[in-house]
Amino acid sequence: MKLHEFQAKAVLASAGIPIPEGRPTATPEDAAAAASKLGLPVVVKAQVHVGGRGKAGGIKLAKTADEARAHAKAILGMDIKGLRVEKLYVERAARIAKELYLGVTLDRDRRRPVVMLSTVGGMEIEEVAASDPEKIARGWPNPLLGFLPFEARALCVDADVPAAQRAGVAEIAMKLYRVYAGTDAMLAEINPLFIQEDGSLLAGDAKLELDDNALYRQADLAKLKEVGKDEEAEERARALGFSYVQLDGDVGIIGNGAGLVMGTLDAVRNAGGHAANFLDVGGGARESVVKAALEIVLSNPRVKSVLINIFGGITRGDEVAKGILAVLRDSKPRVPLVIRLSGTEAEAGRKLLEGAPLVSRATMDEAAEEAVRLAGGAGAEPPRRAGDGLTGAKLQ
Amino acid sequence: MSVLLGKKTRVLVQGMGREGSAHARRMIDYGTSVVAGTAPGAGGTKREGVPIFETVAQAIAATEANASIIFVPAAGLMDAALEAIDSELDLVIAITEGAPVQDMLKVVAVLETSRSTLIGPNCPGAITPGECKMGIMPGENFSAGPIGFVSRSGTLTYEIADLLTKAGLGQTTCLGIGGDPVIGLPTPDAVRLLNEDPATEAIVIVGEIGGSAEERAAEYMRAFGKKPAVAFIAGRSAPPGKRMGHAGAIVSGSQGTAESKVAAFESAGIPVANAPSEIPALVKEALAGR
Numbered sequence: 001m002k003l004h005e006f007q008a009k010a011v012l013a014s015a016g017i018p019i020p021e022g023r024p025t026a027t028p029e030d031a032a033a034a035a036s037k038l039g040l041p042v043v044v045k046a047q048v049h050v051g052g053r054g055k056a057g058g059i060k061l062a063k064t065a066d067e068a069r070a071h072a073k074a075i076l077g078m079d080i081k082g083l084r085v086e087k088l089y090v091e092r093a094a095r096i097a098k099e100l101y102l103g104v105t106l107d108r109d110r111r112r113p114v115v116m117l118s119t120v121g122g123m124e125i126e127e128v129a130a131s132d133p134e135k136i137a138r139g140w141p142n143p144l145l146g147f148l149p150f151e152a153r154a155l156c157v158d159a160d161v162p163a164a165q166r167a168g169v170a171e172i173a174m175k176l177y178r179v180y181a182g183t184d185a186m187l188a189e190i191n192p193l194f195i196q197e198d199g200s201l202l203a204g205d206a207k208l209e210l211d212d213n214a215l216y217r218q219a220d221l222a223k224l225k226e227v228g229k230d231e232e233a234e235e236r237a238r239a240l241g242f243s244y245v246q247l248d249g250d251v252g253i254i255g256n257g258a259g260l261v262m263g264t265l266d267a268v269r270n271a272g273g274h275a276a277n278f279l280d281v282g283g284g285a286r287e288s289v290v291k292a293a294l295e296i297v298l299s300n301p302r303v304k305s306v307l308i309n310i311f312g313g314i315t316r317g318d319e320v321a322k323g324i325l326a327v328l329r330d331s332k333p334r335v336p337l338v339i340r341l342s343g344t345e346a347e348a349g350r351k352l353l354e355g356a357p358l359v360s361r362a363t364m365d366e367a368a369e370e371a372v373r374l375a376g377g378a379g380a381e382p383p384r385r386a387g388d389g390l391t392g393a394k395l396q
Numbered sequence: 397m398s399v400l401l402g403k404k405t406r407v408l409v410q411g412m413g414r415e416g417s418a419h420a421r422r423m424i425d426y427g428t429s430v431v432a433g434t435a436p437g438a439g440g441t442k443r444e445g446v447p448i449f450e451t452v453a454q455a456i457a458a459t460e461a462n463a464s465i466i467f468v469p470a471a472g473l474m475d476a477a478l479e480a481i482d483s484e485l486d487l488v489i490a491i492t493e494g495a496p497v498q499d500m501l502k503v504v505a506v507l508e509t510s511r512s513t514l515i516g517p518n519c520p521g522a523i524t525p526g527e528c529k530m531g532i533m534p535g536e537n538f539s540a541g542p543i544g545f546v547s548r549s550g551t552l553t554y555e556i557a558d559l560l561t562k563a564g565l566g567q568t569t570c571l572g573i574g575g576d577p578v579i580g581l582p583t584p585d586a587v588r589l590l591n592e593d594p595a596t597e598a599i600v601i602v603g604e605i606g607g608s609a610e611e612r613a614a615e616y617m618r619a620f621g622k623k624p625a626v627a628f629i630a631g632r633s634a635p636p637g638k639r640m641g642h643a644g645a646i647v648s649g650s651q652g653t654a655e656s657k658v659a660a661f662e663s664a665g666i667p668v669a670n671a672p673s674e675i676p677a678l679v680k681e682a683l684a685g686r
Contacts, residue, residue: 106497108577108607108644111504126649143501184498213470213643214496243641258575258641259549259604262630267671269633278634280641283532283550311555313534343554344534364555365673 001210001225004047006089008208011183011221012190015175019203022091031072032065034090040064044071047087048080049228051124051207056080061093083228094202099192100161101125101136102173103207104147104180112140113180115147115173117159121192122204135159147177168201169193183221184214233296240292242281249274250375251368252297252306252335254290256281256315264309267364273372276303283314290323298333307371308339309364310346317341317349328356336374340367398524398569399544399589399596400487400513401463405528408452408461408485409433410476412443416467419491419532420444423465426529431459452483463487465521465530470494473517477503481512489530490516490580497643500578507580514580518643520550520572531572533557541566543679544590546583547602548575548609548642552630556602556672563676568596575604575642583609584616591622598624598683600675601666603657605631606645610657618664624682627661628669629654 003011009019023034024047035042046058053059058080062068068090078085099121107114118136120128128136137158141147152170161169172193180188189207196202215222227235230246237244243258247265251273255261258280265275277300281293297306310320320341327333337358341349350360359374361367405428409420412433421444424430430446432455439450449455452464464485468476473495480488481503495517507514515522521531525538533550537558543565547553553572560567571586573579583603590596599617603610610629617625632654634640636647647653658668667682669675 106501106577109609109612111501111578111582113501130650142505143498144505181498184496186497211497213494214498216471217496243639245638245640247635247638255551257549257551258645259547259552259602259630260555262549262604262634262640262645263552263555263672265633266630270671275633278638278640311551311558313537313551313554314532343537343558363673365671 001212001215001222002049003208003210003221003224004049004087004089005045005206006047007224008206009203011179011208012176012203012206015179017172017175017190017203018201019206020091020094022089025072025088025090026076026086028069028072028076031088031090032069035062035065035068038090038092041093042068043091043093044068044075045089045091046075046078046080046085047089048083048085049226050081050083053080058085082230094194094204095197096194097197098162098195099204100169100195101128101191102169102176102193103187103189103191104177104185105187107140110140113143113177115139115141115155115177117155117161117169117173119160125191141177143181146181147174149174162195164199165195165201172201179208183208184211184218185209186211233299237279237296240289242279242289242293244296245278246300247275247277249276250302250304251371252276252300252303253309254279254281254293254297254306255309256283256311260309260311264307264364264368267368268307268372270365271369271372272377273368273375276300286319287323287326290320291327294324294327294333298335303335304375305335305371306333306337307367308337309367310341310343312341312343312346316344317346318352321349321352324358325352325356328358332357338367338371338374340364398527399593400569400571401522401528401530402524403527405429405463405487405530406431406459406461407530408455408459408464409446409467410452410464410480411435411467412438412446412448413467417443419467420446423529426535428528428530432461452479456483456485461485463530464489466490466492468492470496474499474503477514478506481506481510481514484510485512487530488512488514488580489519489521490514491519491521491532492516493518495576497578500576504578504580515571516574516580518576519574519579520553522569522571524569525567533572537561538570539566541568542595542597543567544593544596544599545570545602546586546590546599547572548583548604548644549602549630550575552602552672556600556628556675559672559676560600560679563680565676565679568593575644577607577644584613587613587616587625591617591620596623598626598679600679601625601627603627603629604642604645605629605634605640605647605654606642606652608652608656611660614660614664614666617666621664624686625666626669626675626678626682627666628672628675629657
């Protein structure tokens with residue numbers, strides 16, 4: 001789960017990290033009023049859950065309240081990487097002398113949190129990692145002890161932070177680590193961290209992404225969850241207990257087990273087609289779950305055929321077959337269905353499905369080929385949707 | 397021969413609730429020696445014929461259990477895993493799905509200073525066919541033989557085990573290590589165990605997008621490999637930035653791509669199957685070419 005900049009900054013402020021004075025707004029009038037209140041100049045910033053807002057024109061400096069109003073008008077409703085801007089944050093402009101990068105995330109290889117600091121600020125950390133890898137200093141705190149003062153000092157020395165700011169940056173790094181651990185974050189990032197002309201430090205931007213598995217114990221932050229238009233189907237699936245990811249192709253996919261579903265998407269690609277989605281119904285799926293899964297997949301207008309790939313373990317082939325028959329009884333699906341049942345009670349399942357209006361295949365490869373053929377055959381690469389690709393400096 | 401679990405494994409089931417009890421029954425039916433269970437408030441009773449205890453320490457004292465399998469809900473996983481590690485069990489397998497990453501980071505920090513091996517969480521478990529099943533996999537898809545098998549997936553593991561079994565390629569031990577970003581036995585460590593197992597003649601490595609465990613496993617095999625290996629990577633068609641079901645299955649920027657994993661295996665001389673169905677033939681070729 002991602003937080004907006006203004007929400008993340010509120011969390012940082014409550015941890016004692018200095019942030020610019022600012023106000024969230026949603027109208028040009030409010031933006032102008034906020035500008036007058038905060039003191040000029042101000043920065044008007046789009047609040048959307050993607051990186052690269054500045055480059056997209058979603059962050060503008062205003063020297064007068066009128067300018068703030070005009071910028072707000074231009075930014076509200078703007079499309080940034082497929083997301084519509086509906087909220088703004090108006091913030092007093094900093095007097096910037098230098099920009100740093102500071103972030104905490106997961107190092108999967110080391111199985112430790114990693115604190116990263118660089119004097120190359122304002123760029124995505126992945127770009128810095130590619131262009132100036134030696135300019136990123138890293139520390140790997142023991143999660144049982146936290147990020148210790150000596151580790152934070154060493155990080156500042158390694159990153160070549162100016163001597164006058166070392167103690168201050170070390171302090172902020174330790175506070176940011178506490179935010180990371182305390183909010184169950186996957187990423188806590190201040191980029192840029194400003195050194196102002198007077199030498200003081202200020203968090204210029206803030207990113208906080210939380211671990212979905214830990215939201216049950218982050219009740220206050222969990223309330224801030226926003227479901228984007230493109231995430232509605234995924235959210236509906238989550239509520240039903242299975243995971244769904246919308247993709248760009250036209251072959252709908254249902255399977256049991258994340259690895260098997262990924263393998264099924266790959267089989268569709270091997271057959272020259274493109275999957276419309278990832279959908280894992282999980283273990284032991286019953287009739288009602290299979291029915292709900294099929295409805296979600298069919299709600300995507302791009303779907304031209306559906307491939308159901310079940311390898312029964314705990315999940316029984318006959319139960320899955322009953323679920324499909326229940327769907328077929330209620331209404332005839334608008335596209336052809338291809339099913340591959342294997343494992344526990346697969347034989348019984350196939351028997352139940354005999355005579356039903358669907359195609360049954362013995363193996364995953366054959367079923368994928370048939371589903372691709374029924375969707376209209378192998379096609380060219382579908383256009384990438386805006387918003388795909390990099391979504392920030394996640395290094396987990 | 398096998399790694400981590402076999403005839404001498406005496407299993408404690410942590411969390412003998414509905415799911416834990418159902419799987420305890422299936423493990424017993426397979427022939428696993430399930431000697432104890434824990435369930436809060438149920439100490440002194442029996443479930444599925446297995447004596448239930450309040451604590452892991454009590455269970456070990458009474459039954460000499462040397463391994464545990466955990467079925468507790470996600471919010472209780474850290475505590476259950478730490479309790480098992482604290483009791484110095486040889487092997488701890490966490491089936492539980494949905495554990496917070498911060499919890500697993502703490503568990504792993506303790507694990508690194510302990511003598512226990514942890515498999516999972518979010519995994520199907522491990523099986524030494526014909527000897528011991530500690531997991532939720534359907535036993536009939538597996539058979540005894542010379543192939544070591546490590547996988548980050550669940551159902552896909554059953555599918556591939558079934559393909560191997562039908563091709564006459566039985567397995568020494570199959571390790572389903574789990575789909576989370578932080579796990580107890582990452583791919584390179586699991587591969588090392590199988591590489592050092594004298595009974596294992598070839599290794600099947602099933603990875604998926606996310607992280608760089610497969611790359612490190614390929615590096616390890618390039619340097620220390622004693623036997624042939626065959627790999628498969630799930631998620632080659634997954635777009636970046638999308639979490640594909642498993643918490644750990646995500647391409648982040650340039651990290652964790654299938655291309656990088658495939659290239660790492662190929663440059664280490666390990667053939668990579670394009671589909672699970674190709675795996676048995678590649679294994680046979682690898683065994684013939686030794």
